Amino acid sequence: ELLDLFVFEAGSRIFAVPADQVDGTAEARVPAVLPRAPLAILGVVCARGRMLTVLDPTVLLTGQALRWPRILPCVIALRGDEQLALVAQSYRDKITIEEADIDRQSQSGVDPTGLLLGRVRYAGEEILVLDVNYLFASVMRQRERRRRRF
Numbered sequence: 339e340l341l342d343l344f345v346f347e348a349g350s351r352i353f354a355v356p357a358d359q360v361d362g363t364a365e366a367r368v369p370a371v372l373p374r375a376p377l378a379i380l381g382v383v384c385a386r387g388r389m390l391t392v393l394d395p396t397v398l399l400t401g402q403a404l405r406w407p408r409i410l411p412c413v414i415a416l417r418g419d420e421q422l423a424l425v426a427q428s429y430r431d432k433i434t435i436e437e438a439d440i441d442r443q444s445q446s447g448v449d450p451t452g453l454l455l456g457r458v459r460y461a462g463e464e465i466l467v468l469d470v471n472y473l474f475a476s477v478m479r480q481r482e483r484r485r486r487r488f
Contacts, residue, residue, distance in 0.1 A: 339436070339437045340434055340436060340437070341356060341434070341435055341436070341437045341440075342356065342357035342358065342432050342433070343355065343356060343432065343433050343434075343435060343458075343465070343467065344356070344357045344359075344360045344414070344429065344432055345429065345430040345431070345432070345433055345460075345465060346412070346414060346424070346426035346427075346428065346429040346430065347426060347428050347430070348394070348395050348404065348424075348426050348427060349396045349404045349427075351395075351396060351399075351466060352463055352464065352465045352466065353395050353424075353426075353465065353466050353468055354433070354458070354465045354466070354468070355414075355416070355424070355467070355468050355470050356470070357432050358417075359416055359417050359418070359470045360414060360416060360417070361386060361415040361416060361417045362385070362386050362415050363412060363413065363415065363429060364383070364385035364386065364412075364413045364415065365411065365412050365413070366409050366410070366411070367383040367384075367385060367409070367410050367413050368383070368408060368409050368410070369381025369382060369383050369392050369410060370382045370383070372391075376477050376478075377397050377401075377403050378393050378394050378397040378398050378476070378477050379391060379392070379393060379394075379477060380393070380394055380406060380410065380425055383410070383413055383423065385413055385415050385423065386415050388415065388421055389421060390413065390415055390416075390421050390423035391420070391421060391422050391423065392413055392422075392423045392424070392425050393422055393423065393424055393425065393473060393477060394406070394424075394425055395424050395425075395468060398453055398476045398477065399453065399454060399466070406425060410425050411425075411426070411427050411428065412425070412426040412427065412428060412429055413425060413426075414426055414429065416470055416473075418470070420473070420474045422470075422473055422474065424468075424473075433460055435458055435460065439458050439459075440455060440456040440457070440458050440467055441456050441457045441458065442455070442456040452469065452472045452475075452476075453468055453469060453472045453473065453476045454466060454467070454468065454469070455467040455468060455469040
């Protein structure tokens with residue numbers, strides 16, 4: 339089965355999400371920072387008539403934050419009730435792949451969060467395919483790890 343992917347860059351990595359999960363893009367947005375938010379949440383922006391919580395995909399996968407400029411270069415609005423968006427330095431043209439071309443991570447147990455659907459090689463580059471259904475849960479897990487336990 340064919341799968342359209344929306345491809346974007348964040349840090350030194352190339353990411354993709356299913357194109358049918360993308361509502362649109364916005365450029366040059368200044369996020370309103372949320373106090374005590376998990377590291378992956380950069381803030382809230384208004385884009386396409388919606389208030390969106392902007393997430394850093396590199397933090398979700400690696401736990402290490404990038405130093406984003408105050409004005410975010412690109413925000414990718416996602417469909418769904420959570421009203422989430424992903425930050426990117428740039429985005430590329432949509433690509434179409436065979437779903438079987440995705441090297442699934444769940445078989446090897448490399449990604450315990452479930453956020454990484456798998457990896458795909460396209461035009462000589464490795465693209466990390468994210469499962470948008472696990473974005474919100476991944477952010478909340480990060481929050482739980484940071485909370486002090488008594």
